[in-house]
Amino acid sequence: METLPPAESAVVQRIASDLKGRPGPLLEVLHAIQAALGYVPGAAVPIVAEVLNLSRAEVHGVVTFYHYFRRSRPGAHTVSLCQAEACQSMGAAALAAHARRRLGIDFHQTSPDGRFSLEPIYCLGNCACSPAVMIDGRLYGRVTPERFDALVADGAPSP
């Protein structure tokens, strides 16, 4: 298993300790770790388990159950393409094919230069403006291949 740099290990320790008194704290703890480090490292699991008095299996089980929690370091920008029905009806599959070609990676992968991670997402709640894309938490609607290229060329412009 990977080991964490001492600074990151301390971050995990502090987050878990700060939140352990809250009711049902595990998801809150994992969210805070991912917000701080960009992902939930495998080496964070035993630390969290120890602080919250849970088994490692319980913590591992929760981390792996939820699609949102990443177990590897993400690229500088996370690009999420909605693949659900409303976006499919407006060409989400073609946009996804374009995005794969443009970024040179498939879903769940990070580009070799570390700039982009590409993820499928199942509904962004923007279904009257399909197809929808989210980049680093910013939402974009009616995204054509041309607009997609402009968005990733800028990295992630502000909306």
Added chain:
Amino acid sequence: MTTLVYVPGDAGALSLGAGEVARGIAEEAARRRAAVKVVRNGSRGAYWLEPLIEVLTPRGRLAYGPVTTADVAGLFEADFLNGGSHALSLGATEAIPWLKGQQRLTFERVGIIDPTSVADYVKHGGYQGLTRALSMEPAAIVQEITTSGLRGRGGAAFPTGIKWKTVLDQPAGQKYVTCNADEGDSGTFSDRMLMEGDPLALIEGMTIAGVAVGATQGYIYLRAEYPHALRALRTAIAAAHQARYLGSDVAGAGKRFDLEVRVGAGAYICGEETSMLESLEGRRGEVRVRPPLPAVKGLFGQPTIVNNVVTLASVPWILQHGAQAYANFGMGKSRGTLPIQLAGNIRRGGLVERAFGLTLRELLYDYGGGTATGKPIRAVQVGGPLGAYIPASQFDTAVDYEALAGIGAMLGHGGIVVFDDSVDMARMARYAMEFCAIESCGKCTPCRIGSTRGVEVIDRILAGVDGERNVRLLEELCETMVQGSLCGLGGMAPFPVQSALRHFREDFRGRVK
């Protein structure tokens, strides 16, 4: 004199450039030394006109849209601050035909008010429902909800008053009010719009629920895909605390109610109520076997209300105007209004709140204007990824829980996804099974294994392998999942598959060699 300009801060409007437009207007106003205050309201729900901006004039609120940054200078040139005419003029917002015919009760303030302002909320009728509730006995509040006929808007359509009564009847002790804001169905965005555009309505509804059943703590379980709604809710909760509508002495009536937002983590199944409770407790979102019902033994083992966003946000209106006023809308056993969401391949998509009873045809053509691509509508999926596909021959069906059940469909959370005639229904059937496989919590076999086998069987049909036999196998598999699954995910994921087989069999048969 400062002119008020409204530019939506709603995520959908932002996704079309409303943020840049708001900045552009502020900058242009500064350049021209015009006194302008930009208010970030919610969306009116006419997404086909977003970004839709409004100016408050002596003639009321006048609308312009869809506005891009390139239009901003021209709008100032046309003196839009005084309602000047421009190519994007839409006239008085209230008079836009698409909006005018709607019956907005739950969404009465969405797109109108500043969602961060308690004062604006109160000015538009907010907290009158809570004030009335605080003067009533708990049982009378619950009776009011029962009499209104309000049913769960998340999709299950269970009578809200009965759920509340069960929680009220439990012995005193720690009880909870939880709001299911895990709006995961494709084609739905009414919860998101409400939370971003009028979050205090949800907060007031939950407070009334707490007063009614004796709960002092509320949780909103919000999906991680809604960062804009998270910011709106946290801001509104802080504002409500500040104004003493939350906390140890709600509205000076000596009752406590606290509220906290918890964020999900991208699991569709957590929209199922028992799975949501597991997730709130910090565990894997695996469904619980019922009974016990959450109303008896819910969050942390205590009696718990679990209601959807729109359900809870309808409560203040009901308390303010009375149960009968709400029940006067609707038809049959579907009382009140439903915020319907027109989505996917539709020309005029957005949110239509109307009393139950209008037909799919009125929605798809009168409101929706047909497809965005201009091709004929071939199918619509109503009620999310677990809802049936409905062919054009059934578009005269009314939007009503029982009427849709009568044609083997379901209304669910009120989302309608439109497909034109390029859709391949066998592919959509495959997607339904694939989605179920991705999102299954894994607790029961029919859902966990059945969905994966379903994808495989449809793949064989698509490849033209032993078609007739595999179609029969698929039908049997669907039956097993419907009958044998523990919750609605495995139990309803076959509905789109079965309806595709029933109404669009040619899309499967074409592959049969």
